[in-house]
Each structure stands twice: as C-alpha cells, then as structure tokens.
Amino acid sequence: MEELKANVHVELLKQLGPHLYDADMDQNELDQRVRAVLGDVLSAQDRPLSSSDRARVTQEISDDILGYGPIEPFLRDPDVSEVMVNRHDKIFLEKSGRLVVANAHFTDEAHLRRTIDKIVSRIGRRVDESSPMVDARLPDGSRVNAVIPPLAVDGSALTIRKFATDPLTADDLVKFGSLTPRTKDFLDACVRGRLNVIVSGSTGAGKTTTLNVLSSFIPEDERIVTIEDAAELQLKQEHVVRLESRPSNIEGKGAVDIRDLVKNSLRMRPDRIIVGEVRDASALDMLQAMNTGHDGSICTLHSNGPRDTLARMETMVLMAGMDLPVRAIREQVASAVDLIVHQTRFKDGSRRITHITEVERMEGDVITLQDVFVFDNSAGFDAEGHALGRLRSTGLRPKFLEKMAYANVTVDPMLFATDMM
Known part of the structure; x- marks a missing residue:
C-alpha cells in the first residue's frame, strides 16, 4: 500500500506540480482538481483496489498534498x-x-x-x-x-x-465550572472599571482563553491594541489593531520583539493594551504603560500562583538591564497591577480559575495581596478523578472598588458574601 501511495503521489505531482503552488488558485478549485487527477491516476494503476482501499488512499494523499x-x-x-x-x-x-x-x-x-x-x-x-x-x-x-x-x-x-473556531464565552466558562456566575459578574465589572489585570497560570492552563473572555467585556467604544507572538486573540469589538512580533531573517536582522511593539503601541492612542504573553524585558514597558494612564490593560504570564506572578514580573523587569533597586520595581508593580486572575490545570484535564486576587499596596518591602475569590478544594475528587471544588468568596471587599467607581462602575456588595452559593 505504501509503495502504491508513493507511485500515485509522484504521478500526481508530475501532472499538477505548477498548480499546487499557484497563489491565485482558489483552495476549493485546487481541492477538486487534486481529487479528479487522483481518480484518474488510481484508475490507471495495474493493481486492483477495493472501494474502501481506494477511498483511504485518496484521502491520505489529498491530506498530504492539500493538508x-x-x-x-x-x-x-x-x-x-x-x-x-x-x-x-x-x-x-x-x-x-x-x-x-x-x-x-x-x-x-x-x-x-x-x-x-x-x-x-x-x-x-x-x-x-x-x-x-x-x-x-x-x-x-x-x-x-x-x-x-x-x-x-x-x-x-x-x-x-x-x-x-468558535471561541469560548464567559457563559461557557461558567458551564465548564472554570468560573461561577458571581465571579463572571465580578470580572466583567473589573474590566469595565478599567483595572489592570494579569492572567497567570502554567502552560496549557487556559490563559489565552481567559484573556479572550476578559477582553470580550471591554466596551465597544474603546480603541484596543493587541500584541502577540502568534496572533491568537479573537476580539469581537470593532476598533481593534492587531500587532504580531517577527523573528529575524536569514542574516539575523529585522527582528521585532514584543518589547518594541509595546513601546510602539503607546504612540497609537490606545485605550487598552492587551499583550498575549509577557515573558521577557517587555514586562518593564508593560508596567510603564499601565502606570502612564493606560488603565484597563490586560496581559498573561506564566507562574505557579498569585505571589509567584509578582516575583516573575520582578525578575522580567530586571531582564531589561536597568539597574533598578528591587523596592522601586515593587512600587511600580504595586501601583500598576490591580488584579491577578490565576488559572490551574487539574489532573483530570479541567482548567479552573483558582485565585482572583487583589494587589493592594507596599507594606515595608513586600507587596500585600488579598484573595477576593479562592478555589475551595475541600470537597476533593470524585471516583473518576474530577475535581469537585469551586470558587468561593473570602468575604473581603477589594480596595479597588473606589478606582472602579471613578469609571462609573459599581459592584453589588452581595457578590462578596461568603454564604452565597
């Protein structure tokens, strides 16, 4: 069968070679041509084929050439x-x-x-x-x-x-158990209230999905600039400018990294800057953006927990090569970041938001954090290993409610009640 496939493949390339790389040819037309020529080439083969084998060879070769x-x-x-x-x-x-x-x-x-x-x-x-x-x-x-x-x-x-192809919505996250209706309403208010948010978590924890959901809460009348390594965000708003970084060419020149794009975005009159992932010295520019009036910015970052998120932010700012004292960096972080949304991937494959944490202020040399909602895992796991816990309120009211009030956004105080289910 492999030998037959190789022969058919070679014959197909002989007949269709130039068309396969014709940029002007419509994909559907190319698909039809490949399948038509495939039928002719297979019919001309000496070896008889059953209809199931013929269908399989046709599918595998067309997948190889078209896909x-x-x-x-x-x-x-x-x-x-x-x-x-x-x-x-x-x-x-x-x-x-x-x-x-x-x-x-x-x-x-x-x-x-x-x-x-x-x-x-x-x-x-x-x-x-x-x-x-x-x-x-x-x-x-x-x-x-x-x-x-x-x-x-x-x-x-x-x-x-x-x-x-159909991006998940906030309601989908509630349905899957990643969020609760209360935390959805709270995050919606936080984004509309122009808080600076960091979405943190490990690889594959669903940070980009959560970033997409959070960005869907941004009002239609704001100008959004998104910056990514590989463009993944699917924003439904009308006024969006998407930027993508670029690696160097063969001569090692022409690279444009996230840091360059963040700097450039400040000249584009953004209301919001959304960075797909902060992983290097661009953290310093992101902090500067958040601290220079671009409230409501959102980014993602790899970390193990809310406290670790701040430590990684600090480390990445130091990567910028500036000889800044650690206290100065922490003051920048404490004044720039309002909220950390931390996401975890559980052993059963489910992705849950485990912490919604307020970044408060400096106390001495330490940034104080306050959990507003925390994942309560006391229910443990069921027989199939699925996590039974859920996000629960800690009962503490965040201090940034005053900042949200400046943006004319208020939150129902009952969202923070511990006895609500």
Missing part, C-alpha cells in the same frame, strides 16, 4: 485540542484533557520535515540548521511549535495547539 499529511484528520476532529508529534512514527493527541496515542504516523523523517516546512513557509517563517526552532500558526490561528535536529535528538518534533 498536513497524517495529522490532518486530527486537526479536523473537534474533540482533539492538541497534536504532538515526538518523531515521525510517534504521534500523541490531547482529547478531553488527557493524552492518548494516535493511530497514525509519518512515512519517515523527510515526510515530517516536508509537513513542517509547508506549515512555516505559508506565514513567511523558516526552519533549518541555522534556526532549528520556530513558532508559527496555521491559517485558522492554531499555534505551532517545531524543533528539528540537531536540537531534537530523536527526530523533528511538532506541537500544534488547536484554535477553537
């Missing part, structure tokens, strides 16, 4: 959230938050490399010995990371985090 080879069916499957290729013959999937082995493989390393090249070349990126790692995205917004030898010891590795 991304053996992983194409998984990219179409709505139940699969992540596709991980460890090497050409080892593919894993994330389904419902759990890892499973995929019943598929690439023919060899060269086949996998062709697929990686096809993905990255479409958006003007490259992957070769001089730059063996690449971050890219598919046309639908799915996030792609590829690492090739010599960095990947066992063969090229490809990771695709799929992008929801």
Whole structure:
C-alpha cells in the first residue's frame, strides 16, 4: 500500500506540480482538481483496489498534498485540542484533557520535515540548521511549535495547539465550572472599571482563553491594541489593531520583539493594551504603560500562583538591564497591577480559575495581596478523578472598588458574601 501511495503521489505531482503552488488558485478549485487527477491516476494503476482501499488512499494523499499529511484528520476532529508529534512514527493527541496515542504516523523523517516546512513557509517563517526552532500558526490561528535536529535528538518534533473556531464565552466558562456566575459578574465589572489585570497560570492552563473572555467585556467604544507572538486573540469589538512580533531573517536582522511593539503601541492612542504573553524585558514597558494612564490593560504570564506572578514580573523587569533597586520595581508593580486572575490545570484535564486576587499596596518591602475569590478544594475528587471544588468568596471587599467607581462602575456588595452559593 505504501509503495502504491508513493507511485500515485509522484504521478500526481508530475501532472499538477505548477498548480499546487499557484497563489491565485482558489483552495476549493485546487481541492477538486487534486481529487479528479487522483481518480484518474488510481484508475490507471495495474493493481486492483477495493472501494474502501481506494477511498483511504485518496484521502491520505489529498491530506498530504492539500493538508498536513497524517495529522490532518486530527486537526479536523473537534474533540482533539492538541497534536504532538515526538518523531515521525510517534504521534500523541490531547482529547478531553488527557493524552492518548494516535493511530497514525509519518512515512519517515523527510515526510515530517516536508509537513513542517509547508506549515512555516505559508506565514513567511523558516526552519533549518541555522534556526532549528520556530513558532508559527496555521491559517485558522492554531499555534505551532517545531524543533528539528540537531536540537531534537530523536527526530523533528511538532506541537500544534488547536484554535477553537468558535471561541469560548464567559457563559461557557461558567458551564465548564472554570468560573461561577458571581465571579463572571465580578470580572466583567473589573474590566469595565478599567483595572489592570494579569492572567497567570502554567502552560496549557487556559490563559489565552481567559484573556479572550476578559477582553470580550471591554466596551465597544474603546480603541484596543493587541500584541502577540502568534496572533491568537479573537476580539469581537470593532476598533481593534492587531500587532504580531517577527523573528529575524536569514542574516539575523529585522527582528521585532514584543518589547518594541509595546513601546510602539503607546504612540497609537490606545485605550487598552492587551499583550498575549509577557515573558521577557517587555514586562518593564508593560508596567510603564499601565502606570502612564493606560488603565484597563490586560496581559498573561506564566507562574505557579498569585505571589509567584509578582516575583516573575520582578525578575522580567530586571531582564531589561536597568539597574533598578528591587523596592522601586515593587512600587511600580504595586501601583500598576490591580488584579491577578490565576488559572490551574487539574489532573483530570479541567482548567479552573483558582485565585482572583487583589494587589493592594507596599507594606515595608513586600507587596500585600488579598484573595477576593479562592478555589475551595475541600470537597476533593470524585471516583473518576474530577475535581469537585469551586470558587468561593473570602468575604473581603477589594480596595479597588473606589478606582472602579471613578469609571462609573459599581459592584453589588452581595457578590462578596461568603454564604452565597
């Protein structure tokens, strides 16, 4: 079967070669042409094929030429959230938050490399010995990371985090148990009240989804500038400017990083600046933006908890190379950041918001934090390992309610009552 596929593939490329890379050709027209030529080529083969084998060969070859080879069916499957290729013959999937082995493989390393090249070349990126790692995205917004030898010891590795075509809403997060109706109303008021928010959590905890939901609360009449490494945010507002960073070219020049974009965004008259992820010295510029009147800015950051979020912010500001005393940095953080929304991915694959924490003020050399809502895990887990806990109010009223009042946003005091379920 593999030999037949190889022969058909070669014949197809001979007949259709120039059309496959014709930028003017419509995708549907190309799809129809490939399938028509495939039918002719298969009919001309000496080997008789059953209708099921014929359908399978047709599907696999068209996936290879028009899509991304053996992983194409998984990219179409709505139940699969992540596709991980460890090497050409080892593919894993994330389904419902759990890892499973995929019943598929690439023919060899060269086949996998062709697929990686096809993905990255479409958006003007490259992957070769001089730059063996690449971050890219598919046309639908799915996030792609590829690492090739010599960095990947066992063969090229490809990771695709799929992008929801229909982005989750705040009501969806309530339905899944990530939020409660009270915390949804509270976060809605915080965003409308122009608080500066950091969404923190580990890899795959759902930070970008939460950032998308929070940004959906921004009023329609505000100008939003989004800054990302790979454009993923799907904002429904009318007045949005999307910026994306750019890696260096073959000569090692022309790189535009997040830090440059944050600086530039300040000249674009933004009402809100949304940064997909702060992971380096751009933290200093983000703090400056929050402290220079751009209230209501939102960003994400990797961390283990609310306290750790501030420590990481501090470390990243120091990466800017400024010889700033730690106390000065902490004062900047305490005055800039109002709220930390921390998200955790549980063992059962569910993603829950575990802390909604107010950043208060400096006391001595320490920034004081106050939890407004905390995930109560005292109920433990059910027989299948699903977390039974939920977000509960601590009963404390945040100090930033006064700041929200300046933006003409008020909150029902009963949101903070501990006995409400």
